[in-house]
Amino acid sequence: MPGNTFGHVFRVTTWGESHGPAVGCTVDGCPAGLPLDVADIQRELDRRRVGQSRVSSQRREADEVQILSGVFEGRTTGTPITMLVYNTDAKSHHYENIKDRYRPGHADYTWDAKYGFRDWRGGGRSSARETIGRVAAGAVARRLLATFGITLVGYTLQLADLRAEVFDEAEIERNIMRCPDARVAALMVERVDQARRELDSLGGIVEVRARGVPPGLGEPVFDKLQADIGKAMFSIPAIKGVEIGEGFGVAMLRGSQNNDPFIRRDDGTIGTVSNHHGGILGGISTGEEIVVRLAAKPPASIAQPQQTVDRDGNPVTIEVHGRHDPTVLPRLVPVAEAMLALVLADHLLRQRLARVTWEDRSDD
Template sequence: MAGNTIGTLFRVTTFGESHGPALGAIVDGCPPGLSLSEEYIQEELEKRRPGKGKGETPRKEKDKVHLLSGVFEGLTTGTPIALIIYNEDPQSSAYEPLKEVFRPGHADFTYFMKYGIRDHRGGGRASGRETVARVAAGAVAKRILEEYNIEVHAYTINLGGISAHARDLNFIYQNRLFCPDPFAYEKMIEKIEKTSKEGDTLGGIVEILAKNVPAGLGEPVFDKLSAELAKAICSVGAVKGFEIGAGFKVAEMKGSLNNDPISSQGFLKNDAGGLLGGISSGQDLILKVAVKPIPSHRKTQRTINLLKEEIEIQIGGRHDISAIPRIVPVLSAMTRIVLADHLLRQLAVLAFRKRLPFPHFFDA
C-alpha cells in the first residue's frame, strides 16, 4: 500500500509501529559529501525523546539511532540512508483490555474500517511514536539546509489557552516546552500540572519560522511549496489546523490591507508568510499549526466494541498530557524535509539555467 513516502528528489519512507521491534526511515536522494553522524541525528531525537519531564509519558525510550547505510567515513555517499530506532520499553500488556474496543479520538475505528485489522498496542502505526522516524529523517534534511544557511525553528505559542507574546528564539531551547516567552512558559507549566491532576489533556498551537529561505522554492500548480508544507504538517496525527502568514485572519481583511507592499529594498510586511503563488518569496516562512489534545486521558469515555456494544472505558497506559512539547521537533522535521526536497528541485532548475558542465575525469 502507498502513503508511507514523502518527497520527490529528497524522499523519506518511514516504517514501524509503536509497540513493534523498531521504527525507522529510508532517506533517498541526499546529496553526497555531507558530513553526517549518529551523534548529529541523535541531537534532534533528544528533543522529542519521551519521559523527560512532568506531564510527559513515563515510557523510557533511549531513542538511540543506528545509521545503517549511506554514510562512509563520516560523509554521505549519495546512496539511500537507512536509520533505525529500536523500541526498548513498550509494555504492551496495558492495551490488552482495549483489544476489541475503539478508543474515542484515536484512529482505531478508521484503521479497522480501512484494513479490517489493526494493531491495538498503542495505536500501532497511528501512534505518535511513529514520528521518531520523521525526526531522524528530518535531521538529514537539516544537514542539507545548513549548507545554504536555512534555519527552521518551531516553538509553542499557545498551550491550553495560554498564549506566548514574546518571540525569544534563544529561550525556546532553554525550556522543555520550546516556548519563546518566559512568562507564558511558567503559566503553561502550571496549566499542565493542574490538568494532570484532573486526569485530562491539553491542545495548543505551534509556530514554525524558517529563515533564509531563498526565493523560488516550490512548483507552480499542484506541488506548490504551500501545498507540500500543508500535506507534510497535516500528516502528523495530532494536527487539526494549518495557517500560513496571517492565516484565517485574511478572511476579515480587505485586499488593500492584506497585500504586502514591495519596495526597492524588499517587502514591507509579511502577511503572506513568505509564500506567493505557492512559491517562496525570500521572506521568512511563517506557519502556525493547531494541535489537538491527547485523546488518551483518564476520564470515563463512551464508545463501542467490535460487537457494536455501547460501553464506557477508562484508558490506562502511559501517555503525555499534551502532544506539545514533543510534537514541536516533529513539525520542525517535516518542514525541513519539504524544504530540502524543494531546494534540491530548484538547484536542478538553476543548474540547467546556467548550463553547468558535467565533470570529465580524464580531461586535461
C-alpha cells in the first residue's frame, strides 16, 4: 500500500525523483475560499533551497514552483492543488560509479531489498529533494493556519555539542544556521567549516513551536496530536528522535514536578502555569505553545573512504563525492515547520467534526 500521502482531511501526496523530470505535490482537502498566491509557496521553497550559503550543498536550481490546479482568481476552489518544480540541475553521472555500491547510512540497500531495483540517480526518490513537495504543501497549510491565528517558528537548537543559550527570535533568519543565538550561531558555522575540511558531517537538533493553537485539536486515541506530529517528524529523512515538551527529560522528573497546574488567564481562558507538557495533554492541544524537537543524524554522504559492499555482497571501498551538506540543520528548519503545519491544518479541520454543532473560529 502506497505511503506517499500524509494527512487525513488535509492531505498531501508528494511525488518525484531527484533526477527525474520534476518533483511536486498535490494538496487535496484544502477548503475553498483561502486566499493563495504563488508567492506564498515560492517564499517557503526559497527558504529550503540548496546553495543558499556555505553551510549547504552547491546544487544550484531556482526551484521555481508552478501551481497547476485548484486556485481561481486568487482563492482556493476546494479542488486539488497540484504544484510542481522542474528539475534542471540534475547531474546523474556523479552517481554512475556508485550505482552498484551501497552507500553506508543511505537508502540504497534497503530500496533494492524492497523493490528489487531502484532509480539510483541522485538517490532517486529517497533524496531530500522530495521535501520540495512537503514545503510547498506546508506553505498552503501555513496560509490556512494564519487565517485562524496560528503561527509557527523553527530553528536550529543544537549542532554537535553547541546549543543555543539565548532565544532571540529575530535572529533566526539572520544567520545561515537559523540559530536564535547569534553568538552560538557563529561557533556553529566554524564547526561546519571544520567538518567540511575534515570530510565529515555533523548531527544536531531542531526545535519547532506553534502558537495560537486553540485547545481541542487532536483525535483520541491513535491520532493524538503528538502521534501525528511524531509520524510527521519521523517521516523526514535523517530524523532519529522526536520529543514533545519536556521530552526525554520526563524520565528524571516526578509527577509533582512535571504536572503543569491549571490557571485562569487574564482573558478568562484556561491555561497552565508551566509547559512541561508542550501544549498537548491526552493527545489534545491545551492552547499552550506546542513544542517539538527532532534529532537529525549527521548526513550520511561524506567524502572519506568508507567500507561497504556492492549489490552482490562483495566488500568494496566507496567515496561519496558530489554536492552534499555537511549539516542538514538550516534546511531542515523549513521542512520541519512544513510538517508541523500539515499536522495542525489537518487537525484544525478534523476538529470541525467533533461535535454535533460546531462554531468556526476563523479571524478572517
